[in-house]
Amino acid sequence: MNFPNGFKEKYQHLLGEDAATFFATFDQEAVAAFRTNPLKEAQKVFDDPIPNTPWGHYGKVSGKSIEHATGLVYSQEPAAQIVAQVAQPKPGMKVLDLAAAPGGKTTQLLSYLDNQGLLVSNEIHKGRSKILVENVERFGARNVLVTNESADRLAKVFSGFFDLIVLDAPCSGEGMFRKQPDAMDYWSVEYPRECSLLQREILEDALKMLVQGGSLVYSTCTWAPEENEEIVSWLLENYDLELETIEKINGMAEGIDYPETARMYPHRFKGEGQFVAKFRYLGENRPAKIPSKKDQLSAEQKKWWQEFAKKHLKITLEGVLETFGDELYLVPLGLPDLRKVKIARNGLHLGTFKKNRFEPSFALGLAMKPSEVKETVSITPEDFVHYVAGETVQLKETHPNGWYQVLVEGNGLGFAKVTGQTLKNFYPKGLRFR
Numbered sequence: 001m002n003f004p005n006g007f008k009e010k011y012q013h014l015l016g017e018d019a020a021t022f023f024a025t026f027d028q029e030a031v032a033a034f035r036t037n038p039l040k041e042a043q044k045v046f047d048d049p050i051p052n053t054p055w056g057h058y059g060k061v062s063g064k065s066i067e068h069a070t071g072l073v074y075s076q077e078p079a080a081q082i083v084a085q086v087a088q089p090k091p092g093m094k095v096l097d098l099a100a101a102p103g104g105k106t107t108q109l110l111s112y113l114d115n116q117g118l119l120v121s122n123e124i125h126k127g128r129s130k131i132l133v134e135n136v137e138r139f140g141a142r143n144v145l146v147t148n149e150s151a152d153r154l155a156k157v158f159s160g161f162f163d164l165i166v167l168d169a170p171c172s173g174e175g176m177f178r179k180q181p182d183a184m185d186y187w188s189v190e191y192p193r194e195c196s197l198l199q200r201e202i203l204e205d206a207l208k209m210l211v212q213g214g215s216l217v218y219s220t221c222t223w224a225p226e227e228n229e230e231i232v233s234w235l236l237e238n239y240d241l242e243l244e245t246i247e248k249i250n251g252m253a254e255g256i257d258y259p260e261t262a263r264m265y266p267h268r269f270k271g272e273g274q275f276v277a278k279f280r281y282l283g284e285n286r287p288a289k290i291p292s293k294k295d296q297l298s299a300e301q302k303k304w305w306q307e308f309a310k311k312h313l314k315i316t317l318e319g320v321l322e323t324f325g326d327e328l329y330l331v332p333l334g335l336p337d338l339r340k341v342k343i344a345r346n347g348l349h350l351g352t353f354k355k356n357r358f359e360p361s362f363a364l365g366l367a368m369k370p371s372e373v374k375e376t377v378s379i380t381p382e383d384f385v386h387y388v389a390g391e392t393v394q395l396k397e398t399h400p401n402g403w404y405q406v407l408v409e410g411n412g413l414g415f416a417k418v419t420g421q422t423l424k425n426f427y428p429k430g431l432r433f434r
Contacts, residue, residue, distance in 0.1 A: 001026040001027060001177070001178075001181070003023075003026075003177075003184065004184050004187045004188065005188070005189070006188070006189035007174070007184075007187065008023065010189070011023075011223070014223075014225070014256075015265075018265075018267065021267040022265060022266070022267045024267070025178070025266040025267050026178050026266075028178070028266075029178075030077065030178045030179035030272060031058065031077055031078055031266075031270055031271050031272065032058070032059060032060045032075070032077065033050060033056060033057060033058050033059065033075075033076060033077050033078045033081065033271070034056075034057055034059065034060070034061045034073045034074060034075045034076060035055040035056050035057070035073065035074050035076055035081060035107075035111070036057070036072060036073055037071055037072050037073065037074065037107070037111065037140070038054075038055060038111050038114070039071075039110065039111065039114070039115060039139065039140045039141075040070065040071060040072050040369075040411050041370055041371060041410065042072075042370075042409060042410025042411045044067065044072065044409075046059070046073075047059070050078055050081070050250070050270075051249070051250055052249040053078075053081060053085060054085075054111075055108075055111060056081050058078070058270070060075070061073045061075055063075075064388075064433055066381060066384055066408050066409050067409075068138075069138075069384075069388060069408075069413060070138075070366070070408060070409070070411040070412065070413055071138040071139045071140050071366055071411070072411055074103075074104065074107050074108075074135070074139065076104040076108070077179065077271050077272050078269070078270060078271030078272075079175065079221075079264040079269060079271035079272045079273060079274035080104055080105070080168075080221070080271075080272070080274060081104075081108065081271075082252070082264065082274060082276060083105055083108075083166065083217060083219045083274065083276055084105045084108035084109050084111075084166065085108070086217055086246050086262070086276050086278055087109065087112075087164060087166050087215070087217040087278070088112055089109055089112045089113055089117070089164050090112070090113075091112070091113055091117060092113075092116050092117040093113065093117045093118075093163040093164055094117060094118045094120075094161060094162050094163050094164075094334070095109055095113065095117065095118065095119045095120070095162060095164045095165070095166070096120045096122065096158070096162045096164070096165045096166070096206075096209060097109060097119065097120070097121045097122065097166050097168075098122050098151060098154075098165060098166065098167045098202065098206055099122070099123065099124070099167060099168055099169060099170060099202070100121040100122055100123050100132055100146075101123040101128035101129060101131055101132040102128065102131045102132060102135060103121070103131070103132045103135030103136055105166055105168055106119065106121040106132065106135070106136060106144070107136070107139045107141075109166065110136075110139060110143075110144065113143065115141070115142045115143050116143065117143060118143055118144075118145070118332045118333075118334065118335070119141070119143060119144045119145070120144075120145050120146075120147060120154075120158070120162075121136060121144055121145070121146045121147070122146070122147045122148070122149055122151075122154060123146070123147075123148060123344070124148065124149065124150055124151075125148075126148055129146060129147075129344040130344065132146055132344070133146050133344050133345045134431075137345075137349075137362075137363040137366055137367075138366060139366075140366050140367045140368075141348070141367065142319075142347075142348045142367050143319075143347075144345065144347070144348075145331070145332060145335065145338075145343065145346065145347060146343070146344040146345035147341055147342065147343055148342040148343065148344045149341055149342050151201075151202045151205035151206060152201075152205045153340070154205070154209065154341070155205040155206075155208040155209055156340070157288065157336050157337070157338065157340060157341055158288055158336060159209060159285050159286050159287065159288045160208075160209070160210070160211055160212075160284070160285030160287040160288060161209055161211065161287065161288045161336065162210055162211065163210075163211055163214050163215070164214060164215045164216075164217070165206050165209060165210060165214070165215070165216050165217070166217045166219075167202060167203065167206055167216070167217070167218050167219070168219045168220070168221070169195075169198075169199045169202060169218065169219070169220050169227070170195065170198060170199070170202075171192075171195050171220035171221060171224075171227050172187060172191050172192045172195050172222045172224055172227060173187070173221055173222060174187070174192075174221075174222040174223050174273060175220075175221040175222050175223060175264070175272050175273020175274055176221050176272060176273065177273075178266065178272060179272055192222065192224035192226040192227050193226050195222075195224075195226075195227050196224075196226045196227050196230065196231060199220075199227060199231055200231065200234065203216075203218070203231070203235065207239055207241075207281065207285075208285055209285070210281040210283075210285065211281075211285070211287070212281065212283065212284045212285075213280065213281065213282070214280075214281045215244075215278060215279065215280055215281070216279040216280075216281060217276065217277070217278050218231065218235075218276070218277045218278075218279070219274060219275060219276045219277070220274070220275050221272065221273055221274055221275075222273065222275065223263065223265070223273055223275065225256055227275075228255065228261070228263075228275040228277075229255050229256045229257055229261065231277075232255070232258050232261060232277050233257075233258075235279065239281075240281065240282040240283035241279040241280065241281055241283075242279060242280045242282060243258065243260045243261070243277065243278070244260060244278040244279065244280055245259075245260040246260060246261060246262040246276060246277070246278055248262060250269055250270065251268040251269040251270070252264055252268075252269055253265060253268055253269075255275065255277070260277070260278075261275065261276065261277040262274075262275070262276045262277075263275050288336040289336060289337070290334055290335070290336055291336070291337055293320045293331075293335075294320070295320060295321040295322070296320070296321065296322045296323060297322070297323045297328065301328070301353050301358075302321075304356075304357060304358040305321065305328060305350070305358055307358070308351075308358045308360065308403075311374065312360070312373060312374050312375055312403060312405075313368070313372060313373060313374065314371070314372050314373065314374055315372045317330050317348070317350075318333065319331055319332055319333055319347060319348070320332075320333060321350075322346065322347075323353070324346065326352050326353045326354070327349065327351075327352055327353075328350040328351055328352070328353065328358070329346040329347045329348065329349055329350060330347050330348040330350055331346055331347040332347055348363060348364065348367055349361045349363045349364070350363075350364050351364060359403075360403060360415040361414075361415070362414040362415070362426065362427070362428050364414075364415060365405050365406065365412045365413065365414035365415040365416075366412050366414060367412075368405060368412055369412075370405065370407055370411070370412060373405045373412075375402065375403065375404045375405065376405045376406075376407050377395065377399060377405070377406060377407065377416075377418060377423060378407045378408070378410075379393055379395075379406060379407070379408050379413075379423065380408075381408065381409070383408075383423075384408045384413075385434075387406070387408075387413070387423070387425060387427055388427055388431075388432060388433055388434075389432055389433065389434045390425055390427060390429065390432045391425060392423060392425050393423040393425075394421055394422060394423075395421045395423055396421075397421065398420050399418045399420070399421070400418075401417075401418060401419050401420070402417065402418065403415050403416070403417055403418075404416060404417075404418050404423075406423070406426075413427070414426055414427060414428075
């Protein structure tokens, strides 16, 4: 691999005797991996598990597979999986994933939260936030708000609010050179220092949103000390923070001068490049005001939703019901006033009110476990190929007309209408593929 000017000299100096082995890994193929989704009811046994991880496996999964379409798996390389594993939120916590797209860390945080508590998943770039929403919905999330904001604007709304903040910061991307060689096009000797200035700005705002005793997990996909250990040093000098020790697994190395932190090098760790540090916040922030909220829908809308829920769902969904036009959302409880926040996903999209009826959303059919739904219909893997292409499916048996959760290999693929033996196609047009 042809490295940008100054890169090889920098890491020759930093790694010393290890440098030759380190550079040799760049001529090897990037390590592919994925995680399974514990929120899905029907699990599957996969080969080659990543040691010391709850859901990780080496290998590739197709974006056109049943496992991907139903949200049972999420592609994410091994080093990136370590960040949320270090964060490891407990169910019920209020968590912020501050730079979340495309959704790898968000979906892994969801795995730990088990649809309990709250996850605010933020992405400042509008286009990337749409991809984030799609991945969150496929994963089956119920307790996620996706925002499209800068950290400083979020800090004005979520002051002293979160138990845990994860910032996988925008960085120079050195750890992705093998996987994404075009990351080398914009690298220079000065670039890591430039990135570190932005990282400090974001961290200043992030710390304003933590509760006392809350945790901050800071990570980058680079090896540059300017963006890693120098940031750790700056944080400890300027803020009331305590550095926590990260367990070193699978070949992770200690950080430079900060053995509590972790580095992942491809010649030691089977994966790409990553740095992670975990802090406990000892300071105190003014807590955000939490207004009391009631369901916000008309009497007629409430009637149509309750009629659908009673007929089709076995559980009561927790949250506040809010309408945006004719769309109904289940918004997580305990949020501050969000009128000044740009939102890409208000919560779980339940469906749409049409004339004298309620139509369930695709997202609801992904979020519900089959055991939580009264009416389901299973299709075969062969039927799946036609269904995701937008075609109707002929069922082997006749069913009463109405809405059903579509199941393939035991997991939901949205809701659809059945008329006799015909399963009408409700797979979203924007997601269809052959």
